[in-house]
Amino acid sequence: MDDHSLGDGAPGFRARAGWTREQAARIERTDETVGPIVYPPESDQIPHLHIWDTWFLRNRDGTLAEVDGYRVCFSLTAPSDLLPGKRHDVASVRCFYSADGRNWHDGGPVFEDALGQRQWAGSALYDDGSVYLFYTAAGEEGAEDLTYSQRIVGAGGGTVDTSEGFALRGPWTHHELLRPDGDRYEREDQSRAMIYTFRDPWFFEDPQTGETWLLFEANSPVPEGSDVCDGDAAQQGYNGSVGIARSPTGDPLSWELEDPLLDAVGVNQELERPHIVYKDDLYYLFVSSHLHTFAPGLEGYDALYGFVAEELRGDYVPLNESGLVVTNPENAPFQSYSWMAFPHDDEVLVQSFFNYFDFAGETLDEIAHLPESEQMRRFGGTLGPTLRLDVQGTETRIIGKLGHWHVPMAGEELPPTERELIRRARTDE
Ligand code: FRU
Structure with missing residues (x-):
């Protein structure tokens, strides 16, 4: 076995890629997985907007793009007075x-x-001078009422112009890429849950095979009367999956659905914003999920969960035995959400948005019923601090944080972590 092989003895190993109830039952806050308390930034960089799910312009190989010296990101936004x-x-x-x-x-x-x-979340690709944006079209344009249908769309035709500062220009062409097929991926009319999911496309080129993939959040259809989850209909309604489509030619605007990469039937309804960090020849698959989307009998948190495999279509093992990678402190359980991991040198950095803060033990439902001024006061609506993660084999630990919105430039050396400073002080003694 080489250093990075996971081996059959890895905790939670099983033949089919899935997140099991047994694994998820081990979810527990630990020093390695709980992020620091987040305070509002001294000044909001973009005060006129609520900002939440965010993704970076990346190169085909998954590294963050730097276009003529600019880092570029995309966010879901709404006016901040909403x-x-x-x-x-x-x-x-x-x-x-x-x-x-x-x-x-x-x-x-x-x-x-x-x-x-x-538009809901997606990803962005910088390829040969062109910008492609993948996003979720939520609701059907032209429909009078708000609807919750979800389709995966790719927009091509973007270019960055830095002749006078920075500008991202079209004209864009929008291509509907994928809809759920009802067989591998549940359609809205098949869903037994609060909300079905078919969204959050994320581009990935496999460094081992050179193949081109699009990951997305979905649900696996579970026919009525099925014997999965011992036939327990209540558990079967929680059927999140990480979907995947392949582009046979590498064309970012042409995809074919394939079987899901991983599912969580009987475990969790929403495996949001799936994405991969390739590190040490291993595939680290991350998803965000919520406390309220775990199936009955399981207790999880709003958190970043992760799995690792030796191949893209491998037997994913949950990180830290349960899958829990980063969560919020117990007394601020909804302060961050929608985590996105990305590589920087030997570390994995994790960006997320600053969500609801200043808790008095309320649930999200209770917060939604607070007076409007209170809801506004307690919502961050901006990017939170960037976390630093040490990732080794099947284990991860949070080792530090950078500031709100700090996304280091290529090659930027990060400051020593607290642990590192202690270690250095010791060796100086
Ligand atoms: C996660 C999420 C995404 C979705 C977006 C909609 O925060 O639920 O899955 O694309 O928010 O706002």
């Missing part, structure tokens, strides 16, 4: 750019003519 709970109904994608990875500027709305009634 009640936080209403933001999903009007979400639109904006672009932000930074020349130092710390100070970010609003590059404006990306599209004038996007598909869907509003």
Whole structure:
């Protein structure tokens, strides 16, 4: 076995890629997985907007792109005078750019003519000077009422112009790429859950095979009367999966659905924003999920969960035995969400948005019923601090944090972690 092989004895190993109830039952906060308390930033960089799910412009090999010295990211946004709970109904994608990875500027709305009634999360690819944006079209454009259908869309035609500062320009063409097929991926009319999912496309080129993939959040259909979960219909309604499609030619705008990469039937309803970090020849698959989307009998948190395998389609083993990688402190359980891991040198960095803070032990439901001024006061709606993660084999631990919105530039050396400072002080003695 080489250093990075997971071996058959790894905790939770099983023949089929799935997150089992047995594994998820081990979810527990630990020093390695609980992030620090987040405080509001001294000044909000983008005060006129609520900002939540965020993704970076990346190269085909998964590294963060730097275009003529600019880091570029995309976020779901809504006007900041809107009640936080209403933001999903009007979400639109904006672009932000930074020349130092710390100070970010609003590059404006990306599209004038996007598909869907509003846009939900996605990913962005910088390929040969062109920008491709993958997003979720939520609701059918033209429909009078708000609907919850979800389709995966790819927009091509973007270019970055830095002749006078930074500008992202179209014209964009929008291509509907994928809809659930009802067989591998559940359609809305088959769903027995509170909300079905078919969203959050994320581009991935496999460094081992060179093949081109699109991951997404989905649900696995469980026919009525099925004997999975011992036939327990209540558990069967929780059927999250990580979906995947392949582009046979590598064309970012042409995809074919394949079987899910991993599912969580009987465990969790929403495996959100799936993405992979390839490190030490291993595939680290991450998803965000919520406390309230775990199946009856299981207790999880709003958290980043992760799995690792030796091949893209391998037998994923949950990280830290349960899958829990990063969560919020017990007294601030909803302060961060929608984590996105990315590589930087030997570390994995994790960015997320600053969600609801200042808790008095309420649930999210209770917060939604607070007076409007209170809801506004307690919503971050901006990017939180970037966490630093040490990832070794099947184990991870949080080793430090960078500031709100700090996304280091390529090659930027990170400050020593507290542990590192202690170690150095010891060896100086
Ligand atoms: C996660 C999420 C995504 C979705 C977006 C909608 O925060 O639920 O799955 O794309 O929010 O606002």
